[in-house]
Amino acid sequence: AQTVTQSQPEMSVQEAETVTLSCTYDTSESNYYLFWYKQPPSRQMILVIRQEAYKQQNATENRFSVNFQKAAKSFSLKISDSQLGDTAMYFCAFMTSPGTASKLTFGTGTRLQVTL
Amino acid sequence: GAVVSQHPSRVICKSGTSVKIECRSLDFQATTMFWYRQFPKQSLMLMATSNEGSKATYEQGVEKDKFLINHASLTLSTLTVTSAHPEDSSFYICSAVVGWETQYFGPGTRLLVL
Numbered sequence: 001a002q003t004v005t006q007s008q009p010e011m012s013v014q015e016a017e018t019v020t021l022s023c024t025y026d027t028s029e030s031n032y033y034l035f036w037y038k039q040p041p042s043r044q045m046i047l048v049i050r051q052e053a054y055k056q057q058n059a060t061e062n063r064f065s066v067n068f069q070k071a072a073k074s075f076s077l078k079i080s081d082s083q084l085g086d087t088a089m090y091f092c093a094f095m096t097s098p099g100t101a102s103k104l105t106f107g108t109g110t111r112l113q114v115t116l
Numbered sequence: 117g118a119v120v121s122q123h124p125s126r127v128i129c130k131s132g133t134s135v136k137i138e139c140r141s142l143d144f145q146a147t148t149m150f151w152y153r154q155f156p157k158q159s160l161m162l163m164a165t166s167n168e169g170s171k172a173t174y175e176q177g178v179e180k181d182k183f184l185i186n187h188a189s190l191t192l193s194t195l196t197v198t199s200a201h202p203e204d205s206s207f208y209i210c211s212a213v214v215g216w217e218t219q220y221f222g223p224g225t226r227l228l229v230l
Contacts, residue, residue, distance in 0.1 A: 033218075050217075097217060108159050
């Protein structure tokens, strides 16, 4: 079974600074997807970024980028130029890629607070 | 991105009654949808996988007779909480799959059973 670990329950960053959220996972699969989802106080889950395991290049979406280390089974999220609107719970998630829609395994989340 | 809606956003009901929650994919067709439950300050717990035209697949420990799931079309899945009790009070979230790998989530439904 796959497991996803987020070791930072809470983090804080000042506006305009950079913060990195860590995520590690355990799997015996070779093909899979990794995701970061954001859940702000509204509780709407929002896809931040996704990474396909067979791609060596790290995914980037504007101020959000990942550091994907497949051998180390690590998938950290870097948020640059943090904004107040980035305050949210961030969940790392893993999905195997069997060719049909598959379940997500979520980590326990990291609560990020962006301060002035 | 793909848009998923849920209705209602909030519902209060009396113990013993049934409540239906709808999950719709607004601008795409979804053969697969998922239903989650989330307790305060916790992660999402998968309840079941809903496949269009077939029976839902429930996770271990989820009562299928209590949480009825119907996925009658490619854009609509419903979750009915039957004979609801206070312990069923929670935040229920659905997601719909785009392609076969990316889940987009609805805004959630807050259920309070009195």
